[in-house]
Amino acid sequence: MGLAEAGAGAAQFQRARLLVGALTQAGVRRAVTSPGSRSTPLVLAALDAAAAGLDVASIIDERAAGFFALGQARATGVPTVLICTSGTAPAHYLPAMMEAREAGVPLIALTADRPIELMDCAAPQTTDQTKLFGSFVNHFAEVDLAGPVDPLSLRAIRRTAAQAVFRSRWPRPAAVHLNARARKPLEPEVGAGDGSLAAAVDALLREPIEAAVPASRPDPAALAQAAALCRQAKRGLIVAGALPLPPPARGAAADAYGLAELARRTGFPLLAEATSQSRFVEGSAAGEASCRADCLGAAWAADGGNALPVPDLILQVGAPPVSAGTQRLLEACGAPRVVVSDGPWTDPAGLASVFLPGDVVATVAGLRSRLEAVPGESAGDGWRRDVLALTSRFREGAASDGAESGDRGLHDGDAARAAVEATPTGGLLMLGNSLPVRLVEDWAGKVERRVWVASQRGLSGVDGLVAGFLGSLSTGGFPAGVLLLGDVSLLHDLDGLAIAPEYADGPPAAVVVIDNQGGRIFDRLPIAKADVFRGPAGRHWSTPHGVDFGGLARAFGVPCVRVEDATALAREIGAALGRRGVSLIVATVDPGALDAAEESLRRAMRAAVSAR
């Protein structure tokens, strides 16, 4: 510090201001800081950019900050910039960075680092942060905040910022890591310098910079080939798995990805999973309704695969489906597949005949334009009618189970149904992995209004769900939101729950936790049959806990209520959606009730088939 030139802190702040200002100018609208000292110039710069419209949140735990930012970017399509200090601090971003890559969400981690002269000499909080996130980022760049202030150097900072925003979205959205070295003094000296550097930075920040991401259009020949397969098919089926929230979520059309229109055009039933943004849509036109086969997988499995022949063409859009029934149906049919994907090679079964990567909306539109509308009665009509009959029967069975639910204890499926039904029009429904995302497939009723569905299906972790949910809602893009998750997921994101005080003024956020004392997904896996699972060692899988969720919630100022029947559950979600900030609703479910309900549904389905 003795050797620092007078005004070195001020110059460093100006370079930080240029970096964060240029990020803002290139489109970034939100920043999330976590506390630290080395990051001081970056935090000061973010606060400075707040005047230019940058929203700056503060979250203690970088892991929660990472998932919160991921949730924001998932909802907006615009990268949020994460700012933290050096050492282990950035390491806590890794889970969110990995999810960002797999899920195609843009993100920028701007990590403070110590200068070169403090490397490798046991200086505190100093380690090798270079390429810390390995291959999980689209781009890594070093920024020397204490570097020179000549015109080219300043333009290089501005370019680095614009590049970071661009690379967070290209070739497919993912995270970018900027590692910014800062030197003491970390604060600008009062009255240092003659203001000419500040003026130069201001001038640069007035110059517009835009790096437009080129559109990724499907190959015409491959489109034609896919269209030919569709024309030949007698029993085609469109299966839509997880697809991103279309940015901005709120302004999108009812048929966000054009899948309902594609179903009409091809005559193929549309099996739209909840996370496809194509299942919970506004009151459908008559023609559209006749193509909806939302819970076909569950119905097919419940019925034992007896009522229907298998499809002869699968048109898969987005991620592979999560419903166990749908997976079994696809495994059973082995039909050729046309796979439409926004980037990842979404074909774990290796059955793709035509793989169409690129912008999904453009691909679906391209395919549609190559197919003529089905004129009146057509070859696939019988197939479509059978599919719709099966799914209606399944839905009626599930609904009649629901009608009785006042008379019995809750099961997990009730919680899923209640969560979907409570989410208001244009609201956000976020689904935890393991059971919740699957429960919604089977148990959600017919919902004829737009509900946006977020999930972390990139890597399907149980981590960061509360933080990600609050991040998405914090963008103001949704009137309110409901998060449905399991107890183990909630316990894995205590740091997410700890955001609640910071989020107190946010849109209503109802967190519905299914308390079934541990990870009950394991009851449905082969390990459940092993002796070891049924003994005390079973806790290594199902991890039962004795945590008092009510006490936990209250510690963070979160209203919490425990419910044990469907009526109370609906009432309490409604109450939560009537107040700002986070509320926790603990749905205590009967162990075994879900199995019983499923079994009764299966019996009803089979009886209906044999009665025909």
Place this chain on the structure above:
Amino acid sequence: MGLAEAGAGAAQFQRARLLVGALTQAGVRRAVTSPGSRSTPLVLAALDAAAAGLDVASIIDERAAGFFALGQARATGVPTVLICTSGTAPAHYLPAMMEAREAGVPLIALTADRPIELMDCAAPQTTDQTKLFGSFVNHFAEVDLAGPVDPLSLRAIRRTAAQAVFRSRWPRPAAVHLNARARKPLEPEVGAGDGSLAAAVDALLREPIEAAVPASRPDPAALAQAAALCRQAKRGLIVAGALPLPPPARGAAADAYGLAELARRTGFPLLAEATSQSRFVEGSAAGEASCRADCLGAAWAADGGNALPVPDLILQVGAPPVSAGTQRLLEACGAPRVVVSDGPWTDPAGLASVFLPGDVVATVAGLRSRLEAVPGESAGDGWRRDVLALTSRFREGAASDGAESGDRGLHDGDAARAAVEATPTGGLLMLGNSLPVRLVEDWAGKVERRVWVASQRGLSGVDGLVAGFLGSLSTGGFPAGVLLLGDVSLLHDLDGLAIAPEYADGPPAAVVVIDNQGGRIFDRLPIAKADVFRGPAGRHWSTPHGVDFGGLARAFGVPCVRVEDATALAREIGAALGRRGVSLIVATVDPGALDAAEESLRRAMRAAVSAR
């Protein structure tokens, strides 16, 4: 799954059993699992190895699991094996893995992965885990659990396990990553196979395997050079920073690193920081006592550097000191330095004349043997007397402040003193970073019994302190422990607090949190002088919170009490140390009281100097 050979699950389990069994045979004693499905063969194998003495804990959140395991390995010197599923799960280990590298703690992450055929096709929870921890591990290896079962392949698994244990300790302890791919079925089929594979694995597990880590002895010529510098010095000073807990902590000698003996031999005062394992030691012999200058840095700073000439030789052992006073003293003197280190280049100031890396005990012993005992009165006697007079005066000042503490509110220094005084003989004191580790330097009284001191000074993060503390205590190496940490650190390790139910039967663990409403370390940094810090934006640094720690603790079944004076604090730590499992003591400190106490101490010191 249809193509799996009959018994493929059983064969996979046998290979997993060989891997975990061989880890156990090579010295591993503890495993920590987190829930997941892909890790099933590994968890089954760990449960199998429990019969051979492997202790297997279950922790939901991999981040807490990582720090818990780090704490175990820190206490024992033996790597704990971490077992988790695929996807983002292993990413949560990264912070603990980074700390392990910098702090020199062995650790083994055994992560389940999906087989090659599921890579790059959007299969769930599947990503590229290869070299996930980059350069932060000593060694990375792939294990194919579903691989062949011929004799060489089986021996390769056994070798990989032994190698992992070896590389976790060589050339310097750090983490090792084993990435184990498993294929469905993940469970062994009942009654599959004829038992010959199991018998072959049993036979291999009976063959002893030991990979001895070679000792790292200092270079004799460099030792001679260092000894010559010591002989020439008139005002030498031994400064001992953080040093590892000597494994096994419980059995070590009073003078764990031989520093007291080195001080006697050289006649240099010994400034032993709390984390050096050389400050809180058994009732010292007369000769030894005369060399102790524990709080010299604080005393020197309080006095303004007037009472003493600066040292003319620094003999630095372990990590660079954390006390701000000691750092200033070292900066002021610019004397040549002999630096003794267990590996890292511990010389951030770049002032080392002789750098002696290697086994610290051996290096100190080698140095001692090259120096004759100081015979009676010697050249350095006046210097030593002056140093000891200054530190005694400082200690008296600090103690008299303590005597009055019943009459006033608590300050942070009181909490530090109480934590040290309450820790029983042979007990573990764990210190949070930022303020606590520094508070103990200045405010801890003279404690003449063995207290082991753990810290995470590798990267000095605020993360994982509760988990690490409970991990260390869970080894049974200490009768009880006290953790002193700040409120921000506690909020950064909610997942660590969530371990409490699993730890309920563990040795008494008193967690003392200094509740000063946020990170008060920033009040002591230059940013505190900025306008922005004093306004609402100051929360981006100090992160004040409104969390009810009592409610939080109760949610996890942890007794909690809030105290506001020193008497109550001492009483409550005592009560906590009288019961098994975790207790939380929230010490509410007066804002500004620490500053006032330090100022009064400084005034007293200066008055004493001018009165001379």
